Amino acid sequence: MSKLLAIATTIKDWQVAEISALAEEYTVRLASDLTDEDFPNIEILYGWKNEFADQFLTQGYDSLRWIQVQFAGVNQLPSEILSDDNIRITNMSGIHAIPITETVFGYILNQYRHLLLYKTRQASSTWQAEANHRSLTDKKIIVFGAGNIGREIARLAKAFGMVTIGVNTSGRAVEYFDTTVDTDTALAESTDADIIVNVLPATDATNNIFSLDFFSRQTAQPIFINVGRGNAVVDEDLIAALDQEFLSYAALDVFDVEPLASDHPFWQHEKIDVTPHMTGQVEHFADETYKIFHANITDYLAKNELPVNLVSKEKGY
Amino acid sequence: MSKLLAIATTIKDWQVAEISALAEEYTVRLASDLTDEDFPNIEILYGWKNEFADQFLTQGYDSLRWIQVQFAGVNQLPSEILSDDNIRITNMSGIHAIPITETVFGYILNQYRHLLLYKTRQASSTWQAEANHRSLTDKKIIVFGAGNIGREIARLAKAFGMVTIGVNTSGRAVEYFDTTVDTDTALAESTDADIIVNVLPATDATNNIFSLDFFSRQTAQPIFINVGRGNAVVDEDLIAALDQEFLSYAALDVFDVEPLASDHPFWQHEKIDVTPHMTGQVEHFADETYKIFHANITDYLAKNELPVNLVSKEKGY
CATH class of the missing domain: 3.40.50.720 (NAD(P)-binding Rossmann-like Domain)
Structure with missing residues (x-):
């Protein structure tokens, strides 16, 4: 099974193409194309949807190593994933x-x-x-x-x-x-x-x-x-x-x-x-978030490092 | 007839007392106490009310030398007064x-x-x-x-x-x-x-x-x-x-x-x-306006000068 990089946030076609070229050893799949069987094989997840919690907890998440969430607060992620030392989480702190x-x-x-x-x-x-x-x-x-x-x-x-x-x-x-x-x-x-x-x-x-x-x-x-x-x-x-x-x-x-x-x-x-949790909404969201993901995936692939907005497991932010 | 200084804007008691002490040769009168007969005798007017236009034009304004308006734009003053070279006008430009x-x-x-x-x-x-x-x-x-x-x-x-x-x-x-x-x-x-x-x-x-x-x-x-x-x-x-x-x-x-x-x-x-012409409304209005009037009346009495916000007759502001 090839390594899986899943994308579950607003993204532009050229950004998907660039990710696919960068992460050539990975299968890149959009959230809309994910099946239940894919979840245990996801290593990199760009974007979070709340329904993923059930799917990961049911199907497993043995391959999961990095989640780049598209928001700042990570409290909506399940505690099992938040506390798992094999999984690093980066957030979008700053763009909001x-x-x-x-x-x-x-x-x-x-x-x-x-x-x-x-x-x-x-x-x-x-x-x-x-x-x-x-x-x-x-x-x-x-x-x-x-x-x-x-x-x-x-x-x-x-x-x-x-x-x-x-x-x-x-x-x-x-x-x-x-x-x-x-x-x-x-x-x-x-x-x-x-x-x-x-x-x-x-x-x-x-x-x-x-x-x-x-x-x-x-x-x-x-x-x-x-x-x-x-x-x-x-x-x-x-x-x-x-x-x-x-x-x-x-x-x-x-x-x-x-x-x-x-x-x-x-x-x-x-x-x-x-107001309906809108204060942080960013005008050029797909561009601002991609800048952070791009910086992180470049270093993740080159040297397994996540330089931007790594969430502290201890502090929770 | 004693010289008249009329006040027709929001003002505090201590400010009226201070004006009376400064302008000791003048009778100081609030707008609410003005009679028709007073209008020809007003030399200094602090504050403008739109009903004054009729009263000045009917009763005369031979004594009028200086109007300190409590706003920025002076277009609501009658053109007869605006164009009278004997009358200087100062405004509240800046506080808004x-x-x-x-x-x-x-x-x-x-x-x-x-x-x-x-x-x-x-x-x-x-x-x-x-x-x-x-x-x-x-x-x-x-x-x-x-x-x-x-x-x-x-x-x-x-x-x-x-x-x-x-x-x-x-x-x-x-x-x-x-x-x-x-x-x-x-x-x-x-x-x-x-x-x-x-x-x-x-x-x-x-x-x-x-x-x-x-x-x-x-x-x-x-x-x-x-x-x-x-x-x-x-x-x-x-x-x-x-x-x-x-x-x-x-x-x-x-x-x-x-x-x-x-x-x-x-x-x-x-x-x-x-919105009802409210953008310029000043929180501490009586204090901010009085600072400007105080600076002007001090110099007016001492040397017949108006140092702050003298309106150009030519430009209209």
């Missing part, structure tokens, strides 16, 4: 930094400049200006997660004249953050931040960290933005924090269960905006 | 640069990241992501008006990784613009801009410059944003340009007649967002 950052500022500007409210009024041809438009200048933004995405948010925040606070495990300094604090301190202490943004990945350490306890320590009625993962938020506590006015508003793009159930109270809460 | 810029990027990000669409879908608890989210990186923005506001838009645009083109009367270089062109050239030539922003003041030279002719020369289906003045746009041509797909979208904050009439077709056009 710009679109996520842009969307975060979209949320903030909508709220500060009342643009969603004006859209609602437009439906009834209502000319009515609010009195309390806010500006980002001098506002304090605290970003949980000071990696690629957090740093890009901080870079733009500085351009908008904001005060930036980054949160990471160690509290080490990161470019574009005026201050950094370690996660435990940030979660335990009171803050007067105007804007709280979560970009943390889903790990055991981030489960339920945003609780009513945390929200009740915020003194400036901040807005809360979750573009990390839904596991970090206690849903009912977020609603309580909005209702008790510890928070003024929440923009949520990620949820414990996705799609968000149609009867989930987030949908109809007047202080919550829900 | 940041809020206008923030709102412009709010419009752009809403459109590029589909946030208004998701808000609409939220009403029916609909989880449905679009496929074509765009990013600002490498997009080309052309700004008509490269003064305080245009330069601030360009500064942020560079932070978002965009290509910036500024338009001013002479085509002279302006910071943060990669290129500048003169107005006649910019209006006559074809462009492949992704975003067109108008921040020009209302003058004879800017009447109806954005016509179907102009829009039809755009090759990249740009979005059009008007935060300057409504006189620049031929309303029916803008609608035609959207319907004929020369433009993909328009965000409009200013109009020929404000408030925009409830039966104006802009309100219900699916490719137009209307």
